[in-house]
Amino acid sequence: MTLNQLRTFALVARLGSLHAAAAALGVSEPAVSAAIAALRQDLGDPLFVRSSGGISLTPGGRVLAEYAQDIVGLADRARREVGNAKNDAGRLRIAATAPFAEHAAGPLLDLFTARVPGAAVDVVAEAAEELASLLLERAYDIALGARPTAPGGGPTTVPGLESVPLLRYQRVFVVAPGDPLGRLSGPVAVDRLLGRPWFTGPAGILDSSEEGRWLARLGVVPEIIRLSSETDALAAVRAGEGTMLALGHIVQADVRSRTLLRVPVAGTPVPGLWWASTLDRYRTTTMTQTLQRFVGTADATAAMVARGGSRGLERRGSKFHVALWS
Template sequence: MTPTQLRAFASVVRLGSVKAAAAALGVTEAAVSLHVGQLRKELGDPLFTRTGSGLAFTPGGLRLASRAVELLGLQDRTVLEVREAGEGRRMLRLASTSLFAEYAAPGLISLFADRAHDLDVELSVHRAGDFEQLLLTRTVDAAVGPWPATSDGTITSRLFLNYQVLTVVGPGHPVTRAQPSLAMMREQTWVLGPSAADDAGVVPTMVQRIGVPEDRQQIFQSHAAAVEETKHGGGVTLALGFAVAQDLSSGALVRVPGRGLAGQGSWHISLLGGQQATPAAEEMARFVTTPRATQAMLRGGAVSHGRFKPAVHVTLWS
């Protein structure tokens, strides 16, 4: 078995078809079929068969799928550790939701990096629903966002910060003249950050609870851009309470009161359990709960990426 063969088979299992696996890997369907065929021949097992409703995996195929994820994750981790050892540096691969990445991550990473000059931090933005798979495949070392769905002990999570999401508008917006009903709020134009398109979290939950029609939603590339548009009368937005506190105080934004127009959220840091987490991930999990880290995150919106000492790579995933 080779890593290429295992990666092809693991992609077929994860995506449910040879065609989808080929597209994800950037190779031809024939290449994926060839790798799977070589595994079948070597292991003496068909691994899966095609049915009218998709692929049906044999017991051996399911066992190989589980082992392939472990082996590929171990390979990636080994390559990373060898490279880090050769360069005298460590790497922390941190996944987060877009809301945390934009507002809290800059201050946290900047302060964390000041404590460990041999550490590089790679930050990537993902949907919260992808965190479990990213951790189990060792694609990332830690993930920050809502509490993960898993409860079997393979992933451990720790709460480190609660936050509030408020409905806000610019001064002079019609909804500020009287406490609006939800029906009135549904008729407004909503300018929202990328977290509104996530599959979990406070913002998408509030959008759904309020019942905002899709044709009334405008999704911006950043939450800051949505807030700026709102200041100029562009519509209604959902914003982090601590991030817009100064604008509310100065009158640049106005909070819209009403039932369902405010929400409470929490950020958790999740990593592999059972002593499988990397030392850097465990170090971050301890640090993120400290008062200094909390203060840095609450001030994080004012920290420029250019001030980061580590190499920070932000990847947006749709």
């Protein structure tokens, strides 16, 4: 039994056709048949029988298909990581959605690179709707922030990607102390806020986010003004220019000191969740998995909610780039 034979059988089992497997491998169909014949002889099992819909795996074939997928995946991962070991294995390319990059990336990655020897990271803020394709194309090793979604707003789970919860957050409406909205007692209908601009960071209010879905359920369309950062958006709110659906832990101290007032809008605070997303475990690296595990620790959570945002965030063309941690 060889790795090439197992790879061939895994493809036949997954694609349901010797012809399709041959095309995927770039070999002739007789070559695929020869590999399968060798496995059949070695294991003493026909592995599959032909049927009107293609092939049907025997019980032994189903068992082998599971092992073959695991073995081939591990072999590919070993090959990839050996190659990475020669070429800066500790460097991680990270895509982060803008709010996460601004408020949580710096403290989290400072702590991670301090704890993990040899780790270095490069972070770029990317649009949430592009995360899935960027990960699948291997442009980045991991995405932090919004959970990747399928193109066209499809199912939340994207085949080939694994996402784990990263940080729960809440968004609340805030205004300046002199704003008439600050004198309203709750619950306040969201319609009362539609006469004022809503300031946001560069990402706006994503349709795929919890706050975006909340607005969609209410059927309201506010006047949204996007600024270069959520910090700038909060500055506009403090100046009395409008309101903002701000991160609760970011404005907590301001609300306590009454330099900002929370508007008790019905249905708020709006809960949300940030995620750490990677390729599936057979196609990602050990360092990527180390970061994905680290972000779920209590120390990582404490760092992300601590006051003080990301350092080194700057605009590069149409994107934001976070300076290298090492």
